[in-house]
Amino acid sequence: xxxxxxxxxxxxxxxxxxxxxxxxxxxxxxxxxxxxxxxxxxxxxxxxxxxxxxxxxxxxxxxxxxxxxxxxxxxxxxxxxxxxxxxxxxxxxxxxxxxxxxxxxxxxxxxxxxxxxxxxxxxxxxxxxxxxxxxxxxxxxxxxxxxxxxxxxxxxxxxxxxxxxxxxxxxxxxxxxxxxxxxxxxxxxxxxxxxxxxxxxxxxxxxxxxxxxxxxxxxxxxxxxxxxxxxxxxxxxxxxxxxxxxxxxxxxxxxxxxxx
Amino acid sequence: xxxxxxxxxxxxxxxxxxxxxxxxxxxxxxxxxxxxxxxxxxxxxxxxxxxxxxxxxxxxxxxxxxxxxxxxxxxxxxxxxxxxxxxxxxxxxxxxxxxxxxxxxxxxxxxxxxxxxxxxxxxxxxxxxxxxxxxxxxxxxxxxxxxxxxxxxxxxxxxxxxxxxxxxxxxxxxxxxxxxxxxxxxxxxxxxxxxxxxxxxxxxxxxxxxxxxxxxxxxxxxxxxxxxxxxxxxxxxxxxxxxxxxxxxxxxxxxxxxxxxxxxxxxxxxxxxxxxxxxxxxxxxxxxxxxxxxxxxxxxxxxxxxxxxxxxxxxxxxxxxxxxxxxxxxxxxxxxxxxxxxxxxxxxxxxxxxxxxxxxxxxxxxxxxxxxxxxxxxxxxxxxxxxxxxxxxxxxxxxxxxxxxxxxxxxxxxxxxxxxxxxxxxxxxx
Numbered sequence: 001x002x003x004x005x006x007x008x009x010x011x012x013x014x015x016x017x018x019x020x021x022x023x024x025x026x027x028x029x030x031x032x033x034x035x036x037x038x039x040x041x042x043x044x045x046x047x048x049x050x051x052x053x054x055x056x057x058x059x060x061x062x063x064x065x066x067x068x069x070x071x072x073x074x075x076x077x078x079x080x081x082x083x084x085x086x087x088x089x090x091x092x093x094x095x096x097x098x099x100x101x102x103x104x105x106x107x108x109x110x111x112x113x114x115x116x117x118x119x120x121x122x123x124x125x126x127x128x129x130x131x132x133x134x135x136x137x138x139x140x141x142x143x144x145x146x147x148x149x150x151x152x153x154x155x156x157x158x159x160x161x162x163x164x165x166x167x168x169x170x171x172x173x174x175x176x177x178x179x180x181x182x183x184x185x186x187x188x189x190x191x192x193x194x195x196x197x198x199x200x201x202x203x204x205x206x207x208x209x210x211x212x213x214x215x216x217x218x219x220x221x222x223x224x225x226x227x228x229x230x231x232x233x234x235x236x237x238x239x240x241x242x243x244x245x246x247x248x249x250x251x252x253x254x255x256x257x258x259x260x
Numbered sequence: 261x262x263x264x265x266x267x268x269x270x271x272x273x274x275x276x277x278x279x280x281x282x283x284x285x286x287x288x289x290x291x292x293x294x295x296x297x298x299x300x301x302x303x304x305x306x307x308x309x310x311x312x313x314x315x316x317x318x319x320x321x322x323x324x325x326x327x328x329x330x331x332x333x334x335x336x337x338x339x340x341x342x343x344x345x346x347x348x349x350x351x352x353x354x355x356x357x358x359x360x361x362x363x364x365x366x367x368x369x370x371x372x373x374x375x376x377x378x379x380x381x382x383x384x385x386x387x388x389x390x391x392x393x394x395x396x397x398x399x400x401x402x403x404x405x406x407x408x409x410x411x412x413x414x415x416x417x418x419x420x421x422x423x424x425x426x427x428x429x430x431x432x433x434x435x436x437x438x439x440x441x442x443x444x445x446x447x448x449x450x451x452x453x454x455x456x457x458x459x460x461x462x463x464x465x466x467x468x469x470x471x472x473x474x475x476x477x478x479x480x481x482x483x484x485x486x487x488x489x490x491x492x493x494x495x496x497x498x499x500x501x502x503x504x505x506x507x508x509x510x511x512x513x514x515x516x517x518x519x520x521x522x523x524x525x526x527x528x529x530x531x532x533x534x535x536x537x538x539x540x541x542x543x544x545x546x547x548x549x550x551x552x553x554x555x556x557x558x559x560x561x562x563x564x565x566x567x568x569x570x571x572x573x574x575x576x577x578x579x580x581x582x583x584x585x586x587x588x589x590x591x592x593x594x595x596x597x598x599x600x601x602x603x604x605x606x607x608x609x610x611x612x613x614x615x616x617x618x619x620x621x622x623x624x625x626x627x628x629x630x631x632x633x634x635x636x637x638x639x640x641x642x643x644x645x646x647x648x649x650x651x652x653x654x655x656x657x658x659x660x661x662x663x664x665x666x667x668x669x670x671x672x673x674x675x676x677x678x679x680x681x682x683x684x685x686x687x688x689x690x
Contacts, residue, residue, distance in 0.1 A: 053623070059653045084653035085689035088295045089327075095493060101533055103493040110413040112384040116495075116531060118538045118581075120573025128624035226623065247490075249427060253369060253377060259329045 025146040028156050028177055035182040037075070037138040039211040040237030042068040044257060047232055051129050054225030060084065061127055064258040068241045073098045076246035077137065080258035087127075091251050096137050107251035114248055123168055130219035130228035135200055143167075154179055170198075181205065181212035197222050208235045296324040296338075296690060303409045303683030306663075309453055311464025316451070316681040317408045318345035323364070338365040348465060349450060357402065357417060357445055364418055379423040384416045385436055387486055387497070389529045389540040391616060392631060393585050395565045396499035396527040396544050398484060398506060399436070402445035407452050407662050407676065409683030417445050431489040438482040438503075441474040443520060446507035447676075455675035457603065458516075462669060462678060471508035471518035480504070494532035499544070501525040510550065511558040521559045522549040537572030540583075554591020557598030564588040577620040585612040604670050611637045625650040633673060640666030640674035659684040 023031075049061040062083040068076045079092040091107040101119035108115060122134040143162060150157035156179060161172045170189040177184050183205060189198040204216035217230045245255045303317030325338040340362040344350070352359030367381030388397035392415075405414035419442050426433040447454045448471075453464035474480035482503030489496055501524060508518035527544030544565045551559035564586070571581035587610040589595060596605055612635045619628045627648040634641040646660035661682045666674020 051623070057652070085295050085297070086650075086653075086656065086687075088293075097493075101536065103533065110384070111416055112386045116538050118571045118573050118579060119533060119536060120579065121576060124577055125624055224623075248488075249377065249425065249432065252425075253334070254329065256329070256331065 022148065022151055022156075025148040025158055026141075028148065028182070029141055029146045029158060029160075029175075031182040032175070032177045032184050033138060033141055035212060036184060036214075038069055038073070039213065040069075040209070042066070042239055042241040043235070043237045044239055044241075045232045045236075046234040047230055049127070049129055049131075049228060049230050051228045052226060059128070061087075061129070066241055066245065066255075066257055068243060068246065070243075075137070076243065078246055078250070078255075078258065080254055089254065091254065093246060093251060094137060095246070098140065102137070105248075105251070112252070114251055130198075130221045130224075130226055131200070131230065132219075135219065149174070155185070178205075178212075183212050183214060203229070209237045211237055291330075292326055292328045294324065294326055296322065297687050298322050298690075299411070299685060299687040301409065301683055301685035303681045305678075306680040306682065307678060309464060309678040311449070311453055311462070311466045312451065312679075313346060315346055316679070317410070317683050319343060319347075321362070325365075332370060334369040336365055336367060336369075339363045346451065355442070375427040377425040377427075382418045382420050383423060385419050385421065385423065385484075386416060387434070387499070389495075389531045389542045389569070390567050390585070391569065391571075391581060391583060391614070392633075393567055393583060393612070393614065395542050395567055396486075396497075396501070396525060396529065398482070398501045398503065398523075398525060400442040400444050400506065403447055403507075404445050404451055407447070407679060409660060409662060409681060409685075411658075411687075417442070431487050434486045434488070436482075436484040438484075440477045441480040441482055441504055441520065443474070443504075443508075444506040448508075452676060452679050455670045457670070460602075462675065469508065469518050471520065472512060472515065474504055474520045492532075494530060497529045499525070499527045499529070505548075505560065509560050513558060519558075521551065523547065524549055527565075534570070537570055540567070540569040540571075542567040554589075554594035555598055557595070557600065561592075561595050562590045564590070571616075577624070579616075579618045581614075581616045583612075583614040585614070586610070587612075604668065606671075607637045609637060610672070611635060635671070635673065638666070638671035638674065639668065640664070640671045642673045642676075654689055656687040656689070657685075658687065 044064065044066050047063050047065055051059045060083065061081065064080045064082070066078040070076065075096040077094040077096065081087040081090045089109045093105040093107070095103040097103065104117040104119065106115045106117055123132050125131070126133050126136050143164070144160040145163060147159045148156060149159045156177045158175045158177060159172055160175060162168050162170070165171070171192050171194070173187055173189040175184045176186045183202060185202045187200045188196045191197045199220045199222065201218045202214045203218050204214070206213055206215045213235055215232050218227060220227045239257070241257065244250070245257060298320070300320045301317050303315070305312065305314050305316050308314070319342060321340045321342045323338065323340045325336065327336040328334060342360055342362055347358060349358045352361060354361070354363050363382055365383055367379050367383045369377065369379045371377055385399040386397060388394055394401070399419050400417040402414050402417040406412070419436070419438050420440065421436050421438040424435045449464050449468040453462050456463035456467050459467060482501070484501045485499065487498045503523060504520040505523045508520050510519035510521035512519050524547040525544050526547070527542065529540070529542035531538065531540045546563045546565060548560050548562045550556070551561060554561040566586040567583060569581060569583035571579060573579045589608050592608040599605055612633055614631065614633050616631045617629065620626070621628070629646050631644040632641065641664070643663040644660065646658065649657045651657060661680070663680050664673050664676040666677050668674050
């Protein structure tokens, strides 16, 4: 609730000052980051992911995702797979640490094994889709320099340039952020030659328990010709998730928050 | 998903023998999930072995998993129905895993107290930090499946155990009690040739070892305990085990049969992030209780086992891991003095290095992996290349090999040199 209050105050302050001056790029991306990844104190959603390859071949994944916010913008995620059948009941646990590498584990039920995953390149595919790990858990704002390059009636347009260009595959990316909800609605990634090769987009936005929420999102790989659509259902915020859910005990025994 | 009637019937028959504690737990029949796969595999030996068939693997299996998650009680049943062309031993044996039914899991999970979880029945148990190396994980392994090219999930053989987890504030405590010893599904000549010290040569189906079993309920029991705690994101654990060597490494000169000598293990492990990767450390002291002074040649000596590992993702979709593993025998002098004349002596220290390379490609539908064991002290090694390709979400194609090399015929991996094989398989998951 404290975070929501702060967000509201920030929004009011920004609205109040906007007659005089537009908010800075850093203020906009901070609010956008809060709106995208920190709505409520915790959250739950059912995700249906459909991956369509260039040749039209379709694959799909279904999972339940739990999130709990912690102090200092750290978060814990629990991802519980329901489909396809070969990953049924697998679980993926992430302790997102803003100040250092994330901690990640994979639960393999057939082996009864909690496997620790080496922190790696976050700009690799999440479960074989066109979304990257970083799209799912958020990219640290400190990684890029942010410039407000355009302001339309409804959107801020921010150009993000990596501080460490060798750590990523893009030269820069441009994000359009909705002025009222502060949700990013479109991100275009540019390669070294300056052409767009990857687009992540919000296709449908709704309001859940007062929080503006992306209901449907797409990631398109323009080089490979593949597209992934994420459809979020059964979205809930502020469930009062306990932190103990995000531990080995509840990898061994999936919590009812994901099985019910 | 539609099933052939016969299979469904078989599963229902199995369910009838499955204990269900209350009608309530069983009431919401619609909540029962059914999943599994159909898996066919074929493998061949790469060289002649006069004691083995040239086909190393030829089987079809259907795995069916039924599960219900309840508020108070959950249960699951996971079993394989197997048609195995290669197995000589086809009698149904749930302990040895032979015959048409390989019961993987059949257990109840319940929560008697808010900080206690109990799992009772047949289950797969795993702990420890090694990657295909085990120090404090003394739960049964199926080395035969591992060496002939079954999916790696079959390396873990089931335990028939009571597993209780306590979650007090200061640590997690897991206790696994196996009332009747569950040995490894060890190499004994069946399908895999091995070094037979009595014969002084490699042997296979001609000399299947027939050890004295530890099979008295409640008497030949095993107890394994782990106390674990996360300190920030470092995972620390202490372990203890009281039971028996998991394969018949002892020998009874009176009966001329192999035995499972008594064993206790005390160990610890630590795992956490280091320099952009994951570092692991594990150690264990193997207290060979039937030969504490190390002089009995028929019983292994006590030894230290150590493991240090490091894994890192290097570049896009490529991960590399390395491990160093040591078995350091105590009372080496006693061991050497006790050896029968002419027997090859092992080194005091057995060093093993492993490396794993995993490369994902084609939107993670293609996995190329190579796992290598190499022992500089034994001069032997074992390579496990594998390719997995997910044709669709349901169909998986797999192929790989098990390749052993060694300077001597009696060393750990070198003894298996005539079992080199290649395999290919297809799996449909539902």
